[in-house]
Amino acid sequence: MNQLNCLPQDAVFWGENTLATALPRVVNHGIERPIVFTVEPLEALARSHVEPHLEDMAGYFTGLPAHVPDIAVHAALEACLRSDARAIVGLGGGSVLDAAKAVSHLHHGRTGRHLPIVALPTTLSGSEFSHYFGITETDGPQKFKRSYAVRETTPKLVLIDPLLVRDTPRALLLSSAIKGIDHAVEGMRKVTRSHPHAIMAASGVDRFLRVLEKWPAKIETRQALEAGLVIDDDLLQLQLGAWQCYFSPASVIYGLSHRIGHILGGSFGLPHSATSCITLAPVIEACAAYYGDKLEALSPGGPGAAARLAGRISAVVAKLGLPNRIGAFDLDRAKLPEVAALLTAHYPEEVADLGPDAPARLDALLERLW
Template sequence: MNQLKCLPQEEIVWGHDVLKAVAPAMGNYGIRRPITFTVEFLEALNREHLQPAISDGVGTFTGLPPHVPDFAVRDGLRACIEANAGSIIALGGGSVLDAAKAVSFQHFQQTGRYLPIAAIPTTLSGSEFSHYFGVTETDGPQKFKRSYAVRETTPALVVLDPRMIVDTPRMLLLSSAIKGIDHAVEGMRRVDVDHPHAILAARGVERFLAVLEKWPRKLETREAIAGSHVSTDDLLQLQLAAWQCYFYPASVTYGLSHRIGHILGGTYGVPHSVTSCIALAPVIRACADAYGRKLGIFSTDRGSRTPAAFLADRIEAAVDALELPSRLGDLDFDRAKLPEMAALLRQNYPSEVGDLGEDPGTKLDALLESLW
């Protein structure tokens, strides 16, 4: 049975300098008495571009470490209740967005009311378009990032403004684009090529790679723009690509690259977007039989290569050209942790591990070894 599930997202606004027009009117989207969730690195951006435009804001909360640890969610909820916040503005990347969703959900559990969210993303992973979020549980013997899907936490408003990503650190910005591509590719796991996800995701991947494949080495974004290597319109194209790759998240389920990313990030502290730089291309090759011909939608002119090989090669080439980490060894990850990581994947994500085919346990061990 084919089906399309839509999320309760009211409006997405995009364009150059659109935040200055949208921020004063957020009350029209139910964003009233907002508390701003962000991180210290983005405080200057928050003070200059967001706070002056908000007439009824109740403060800013910045206690948001990566991977959304449970204690930060509790602190964020406490900040919302103490400020009598009526909504949340999430200014930041995937961890900030996930924290806002988690707090909104816990606010519902405690008070019976969700906090509406306005999302102003500063990275390209696409969390602002979904109802998914992860929270890293820290109270047990081993940290574990648990996934949730709560429709009511979908941001009501998303603002895509290239100004918001100009100063995002190079590695974070570009690796989050690979995470965006990960959403497109693994979103094919349970849909076919005629599904709206597939059609939009294929366009999104091309949109991403058209910009990434011309991105200069080493230069930060402002330097790249000053040297006319890329433009602010290219930044907007990246933001639109992230949206197209993650357009129908309620209609798809994600696979082994995502699950490896959850373990690497939540349990071992590897930066979230970097996990896709390391895992996506090898997982595409390893799970090629599970996806079959469907990956051909991403590779119309591949010569003699299979769809999976062509797509994996192209992603791998982009990661290498952008000088992003491509091996766990590049991050000083302890190789001795690989068996423990394999056990966590088999225990918590047997369906995704099953995409490896016959004898998935042995293939998983070999795959993780290749990532190192």
């Protein structure tokens, strides 16, 4: 029997000038007295393009570091309770939106009511479309990013506007696109080639790669726009690619590339968006036997889809100048056994995707990623 699991999302608005046209209408969806979650570099964007369109704001909360540490989540929850916020507008990337979901979840624990979320994504990972979030636990001997899946925290509304990503730092924007492609690829683990995820993800991967393969080198997005090297529609295509790659998150279960990223990010501090640049292509090749012919849905052309897809992703990462090795970051190579131990302890099913003698294959994979 085939099955598509749907999440409780009211609407997605997309296109140029979406912020100005859709934000004033969020009250029609029950969004009242919102607090804006964002980070300091985005506060000017919030004050110029978000605040003017919101009524009866409860204020701002900007203390949201990467990887959603539990301390920040609890501080954000207290800010919501003090200000009598009744909704959250999340302006930012995956960490901001994960924090919004985490706070909504904890708010329900304290008050019996989830806070509805309006997502204004400034990166391309697609967190705005899912009910998944992570919280990095900081009180143990080793930090650990624990994953949650709470349907009621799915953002109620999503607004996609090229304006949101024009000034996202180049490395963050483009690496988050690779994270978006990671959702498409690993979403194939538990579905068939005819599943809606496969159909939408194929379109999303194609949208992503067609834009990324022509992206200019080195210069920031705003400069590329001013020079006419990219246009707002290119940005919109990337945003739509993120949506298509993550179109049915409640129906898919992600794999080893994501899990390595969770450990490298949550436990060892690597940038979350960069981890898929390091892990995705090698994991596709290492787990090719597990996927079988499924990846032909994303890379048509007959047998050899895993190698084709991995090669295309590797080439894009290299062309864009994105990090493709753990060794590019401040992580001692001697920590790799700890990474392997955490993966084996917390994510044995994903490690098993490597096939026979998975522990030894995992060690070899991590060495390759170094």
